[in-house]
Amino acid sequence: MPHKNMIQENFLELISKHLPDMLWAKDLEGRYLFANYAICKNLLMAETKEVLGKTDVYFALRERGKHPDNPEWHTFGELCHNSDAIVLEYMEPMEFEEYGNIRGELTYLEIHKAPLFDKDGVLIGTIGTGRDITAQKKTEETLLAMNSLINSGPVVLFEWSMQEGWPIKHVSKNVFPLLGVEYGDIMRAHMPFTQFVHPDDLTKLAEDVSAHFAKQSLSFAQDYRIVKPSNEVVWVRDFTVVEYENSGAVKSIKGYLLDNTAKIKAHEEINRLNFTDTLTKLPNRQKIQLDLNTDSFYGCVVFNIDKFREINDLFGIKSGDSILVQVAQWFRDMHIDAYRIGGDEFAMLFVEEKKFEEVEILLREWLEKFSHSFFFIGSEPIPVRINVGVALGGTKLLTRADIALH
CATH class of the missing domain: 3.30.450.20 (PAS domain)
Known part of the structure; x- marks a missing residue:
């Protein structure tokens, strides 16, 4: 054969x-x-x-x-x-x-x-x-949305006026669970929709909508937060459909919103698990690498605990872990946005440009305060020192700071 x-x-x-x-x-x-x-x-x-x-x-x-x-x-x-x-x-x-x-x-x-x-x-x-299964999911989402609309479920239909504040011209009667305001009150008051949008999301939402109008998009979807009169915050998924005049002016804006809070929170929880150090609850090495790849930073400082291996050898790993947790808390108390990047190493990033002399003064101040801080194994205080490496300007900040440290 x-x-x-x-x-x-x-x-x-x-x-x-x-x-x-x-x-x-x-x-x-x-x-x-x-x-x-x-x-x-x-x-x-x-x-x-x-x-x-x-x-x-x-x-x-x-x-x-x-x-x-x-x-x-x-x-x-x-x-x-x-x-x-x-x-x-x-x-x-x-x-x-x-x-x-x-x-x-x-x-x-x-x-x-x-x-x-x-x-x-x-x-x-x-x-x-x-x-x-993207195509399948899109079909499923369309069918789900249609069924929800037919059954007057969690999907809330809207029509907005093309005026300042996007006044609500019409809304379906199942609006109360989403906005926290009764249908009749909204229709009588011709309420501006912007009064419900979270202040931190309003500018981006307006910019995105304007960009879609400029491109004459016929439909688009957005995620943002709604704030109810009770101050409860709800994430919504907004599917908008636009009609245009021959001149290009907006003729009508219609769409539907559905509560997307559970899905957003689940996604946030997954991100939290992936980007958080389980011992110290600080952001981890994956998070600092992601931040360095997505934002602009001018400097990086790496800290490690001096002779930490001796602490583990003398007192045991659990005691060593306790010291790491206490050091992480010291960073929090100092309002330092630190990462735990592995073992006994921590790091922080600078956004603003700083002269080396400024950074040196700041670090010496921190080191002085650290040297006078108490760290405990059980009820016994032990001396703990940290070493520091710094990289300012340029690329590969984390790698260069780690090299400087060692």
């Missing part, structure tokens, strides 16, 4: 090249052990040979780095790590629906993951498959 033997020998290669679904395997740290052509092309934007040993976050940051003007260009990566951890926590096959931007477009994936064992039964990581 030479033909059958040849297929068996080339089975993995055939899957890698021709399977339309994404297929991969990762180790316990989330590093790729195998990735087929579909995931390399459609999610990682990489060659199959270069993914081995790298993580989803690595490729997400690389893609965002190619488009520094658009931090939403590629937001897949961090979510994947979190679902890997869930599978390993429960140790059973699981199904997820993950979404994020790929090449600037919102994409939904149906994901199946399971623990991965070697031939001796030792856990070595996770294995997974993924399928693009």
